[in-house]
Amino acid sequence: MSPKTLYDKIWDAHVVSEDADGTCLLYIDRHLVHEVTSPQAFEGLRMTGRTVRAPEKTIAVPDHNVPTTLGRENPDQMPEDSRIQVAALDTNAKEFGIHYYPVTDVRQGIVHIVGPEQGWTLPGMTVVCGDSHTATHGAFGALAHGIGTSEVEHVLATQTLIQKKSKNMKVEITGKLRPGVTAKDITLAVIGATGTGGGTGYVIEYCGEAIRDLSMEGRMTVCNMAIEGGARAGLIAPDEKTFEYVKGRPHAPKGAQFEAALAWWKTLFTDEGAHFDKVVTLKGEEIEPVVTWGTSPEDVLPISSVVPAPESFKGGKVDAARRSIEYMGLTAGQKLTDIEIDTVFIGSCTNGRIEDLRAAAAIVEGKKIKVGRAMVVPGSGLVRAQAEEEGLDKIFTDAGFEWRMAGCSMCLAMNPDQLSENERCASTSNRNFEGRQGFKGRTHLVSPAMAAAAALTGHLTDVRELM
Amino acid sequence: MDKFEKLTGIAAPMPLVNIDTDMIIPKRFLKSIKRTGFGVSLFDEMRYNRDGSEIPDFVLNMPQYRDAEILIAGDNFGCGSSREHAPWAIKDFGIKAIVSTSFADIFYNNCFKNGILPIVMPQDVVDVLMKDAEKGANARMTVDLENQTITTSDGESFAFEVDAFKKHCLMNGLDDIGLTMEKASAIDTFESKAAQERPWV
Numbered sequence: 001m002s003p004k005t006l007y008d009k010i011w012d013a014h015v016v017s018e019d020a021d022g023t024c025l026l027y028i029d030r031h032l033v034h035e036v037t038s039p040q041a042f043e044g045l046r047m048t049g050r051t052v053r054a055p056e057k058t059i060a061v062p063d064h065n066v067p068t069t070l071g072r073e074n075p076d077q078m079p080e081d082s083r084i085q086v087a088a089l090d091t092n093a094k095e096f097g098i099h100y101y102p103v104t105d106v107r108q109g110i111v112h113i114v115g116p117e118q119g120w121t122l123p124g125m126t127v128v129c130g131d132s133h134t135a136t137h138g139a140f141g142a143l144a145h146g147i148g149t150s151e152v153e154h155v156l157a158t159q160t161l162i163q164k165k166s167k168n169m170k171v172e173i174t175g176k177l178r179p180g181v182t183a184k185d186i187t188l189a190v191i192g193a194t195g196t197g198g199g200t201g202y203v204i205e206y207c208g209e210a211i212r213d214l215s216m217e218g219r220m221t222v223c224n225m226a227i228e229g230g231a232r233a234g235l236i237a238p239d240e241k242t243f244e245y246v247k248g249r250p251h252a253p254k255g256a257q258f259e260a261a262l263a264w265w266k267t268l269f270t271d272e273g274a275h276f277d278k279v280v281t282l283k284g285e286e287i288e289p290v291v292t293w294g295t296s297p298e299d300v301l302p303i304s305s306v307v308p309a310p311e312s313f314k315g316g317k318v319d320a321a322r323r324s325i326e327y328m329g330l331t332a333g334q335k336l337t338d339i340e341i342d343t344v345f346i347g348s349c350t351n352g353r354i355e356d357l358r359a360a361a362a363i364v365e366g367k368k369i370k371v372g373r374a375m376v377v378p379g380s381g382l383v384r385a386q387a388e389e390e391g392l393d394k395i396f397t398d399a400g401f402e403w404r405m406a407g408c409s410m411c412l413a414m415n416p417d418q419l420s421e422n423e424r425c426a427s428t429s430n431r432n433f434e435g436r437q438g439f440k441g442r443t444h445l446v447s448p449a450m451a452a453a454a455a456l457t458g459h460l461t462d463v464r465e466l467m
Numbered sequence: 468m469d470k471f472e473k474l475t476g477i478a479a480p481m482p483l484v485n486i487d488t489d490m491i492i493p494k495r496f497l498k499s500i501k502r503t504g505f506g507v508s509l510f511d512e513m514r515y516n517r518d519g520s521e522i523p524d525f526v527l528n529m530p531q532y533r534d535a536e537i538l539i540a541g542d543n544f545g546c547g548s549s550r551e552h553a554p555w556a557i558k559d560f561g562i563k564a565i566v567s568t569s570f571a572d573i574f575y576n577n578c579f580k581n582g583i584l585p586i587v588m589p590q591d592v593v594d595v596l597m598k599d600a601e602k603g604a605n606a607r608m609t610v611d612l613e614n615q616t617i618t619t620s621d622g623e624s625f626a627f628e629v630d631a632f633k634k635h636c637l638m639n640g641l642d643d644i645g646l647t648m649e650k651a652s653a654i655d656t657f658e659s660k661a662a663q664e665r666p667w668v
């Protein structure tokens with residue numbers, strides 16, 4: 001047999017049928033659902049008299065709209081349109097009999113944090129969700145990607161997806177990271193190197209010593225932003241860390257079944273000599289803590305740099321850079337560390353897990369914030385509970401941070417957590433698009449430690465100076 | 468779904484690269500539980516002032532492009548979120564074909580599910596089409612899906628590639644779900660085999 005990549009193996013294990021032109025019907029093991037991209041899909045089922053084919057493989061949780069303030073069970077806390085969306089998910093989950101974590105459940109949280117936490121996400125699976133950051137689940141060696149609402153309906157009705165195979169891309173991060181450099185810096189550095197279109201048409205497998213050294217949570221951060229690099233999905237081969245993380249989770253296999261699963265999971269790696277259509281290699285020790293200066297995730301630079309001149313780019317990017325710099329209210333040549341920050345947001349499916357909060361708390365402990373507002377939004381109710389058990393909430397609130405309930409919050413600002421016009425935010429989320437965190441809001445993407453550092457100094461800061 | 472066969476219409480030039488889904492339809496419009504009515508909000512933040520008045524120099528506000536049915540766009544069009552509200556808004560506005568040097572993957576797929584044809588062309592061809600589109604309302608382009616060509620107002624014709632299955636569905640207005648449900652027995656077979664091999668799933 002010819003050598004296969006990890007992606008080839010998972011793909012092959014899920015092909016239901018293949019047409020002559022290579023169009024495949026791919027079986028879906030887990031379908032995650034949230035309130036924003038699903039109402040039209042359930043409505044479609046109703047209109048055509050169709051049902052959910054595999055409700056036991058379908059998991060729903062409201063996250064995008066929900067308020068993150070205390071007392072949010074009270075529906076009056078939500079604006080009318082948000083309330084309708086969440087209520088629609090409540091109804092659809094009940095009516096179609098799918099697993100559901102309502103706002104009142106401590107397990108509620110961002111869908112991409114809840115899936116792994118509850119053991120729904122396992123190695124070798126196909127996982128989809130009507131959300132582009134489904135790529136997160138690739139950290140387990142699961143083929144996971146975002147789909148549109150028509151496809152949500154397709155998966156609900158048939159538990160399959162019509163797909164053509166992507167090409168294989170390898171992103172290798174060699175060597176060791178230096179202190180103060182995190183998974184977030186890796187994933188941003190990769191996008192900086194390849195551009196937001198660099199992964200288009202590919203599934204990326206991240207590998208190399210620096211990736212192996214990451215915890216499962218760090219790996220989720222890396223895969224989460226595969227989509228910002230344009231890739232259909234990101235993957236990391238499962239290893240002992242993966243198996244250890246999965247073991248004992250509520251929906252992970254137990255006993256003899258776990259052993260059987262483990263035997264298969266251990267075959268999930270890229271064979272020696274397998275072909276990659278594109279290879280990118282970065283040296284781990286050369287990656288610095290990075291920030292974004294513009295309005296595309298590819299606008300990444302080490303914190304020690306200056307805002308670039310638009311003329312230093314090529315083609316259509318010259319205008320895009322000019323527009324970005326103007327939107328962001330910056331000047332070419334300005335030192336990144338001179339950029340003053342109004343607000344700090346720590347959370348999202350990129351960096352809302354317990355290790356992210358620990359990393360930020362370690363910087364913040366015993367100090368006070370210098371920014372106007374700073375908030376920590378745990379990725380799930382369970383992350384929040386764990387943080388409270390460790391006293392992290394106290395560290396944050398003592399420093400002046402708001403300590404919130406779980407949800408997407410200011411990552412996309414569909415709930416009341418929004419930037420106002422020209423408000424500048426250091427954010428641990430994944431997108432710095434115009435208006436992403438609020439109309440005319442300005443976003444700099446950073447790691448949790450870098451966000452904490454900016455909160456303490458009031459400007460973008462090299463976290464290594466505070467360590 | 469509407470059929471797409473051949474279209475002759477006005478093309479609007481949007482040379483900006485990396486036009487993302489937040490620009491196409493900002494998230495505050497995602498709270499609808501319907502599929503229609505997004506057209507007025509297409510490119511909202513580029514198209515309207517805060518008070519709701521139009522920004523006159525935004526391309527789709529210019530008199531000659533208000534009825535555009537084709538968009539000629541910069542590289543990496545539709546990057547960002549998976550929101551199908553983006554193609555819904557484009558469709559609802561009346562745009563049925565988009566040409567760029569590349570499209571984000573999910574957006575590209577979403578277009579086909581909604582009767583929109585995304586066309587990938589090399590940079591030099593996009594440059595020619597962009598120039599043609601800049602001529603305004605008199606410059607009508609023709610997109611012929613059957614023959615896979617796009618023709619400028621000057622009669623210059625370029626061939627494009629499109630996946631055969633996607634073309635078939637678009638030309639016949641076929642609903643994917645209906646097609647897949649015809650393969651129900653293959654899905655049954657797969658499921659019982661998978662239940663043996665990977666019972667923990």
Ligand code: SF4
Nearest residue numbers: 133348349408411412
């Ligand atoms: S946290 Fe942000 S990126 Fe993640 S699912 Fe929510 S809105 Fe999307």
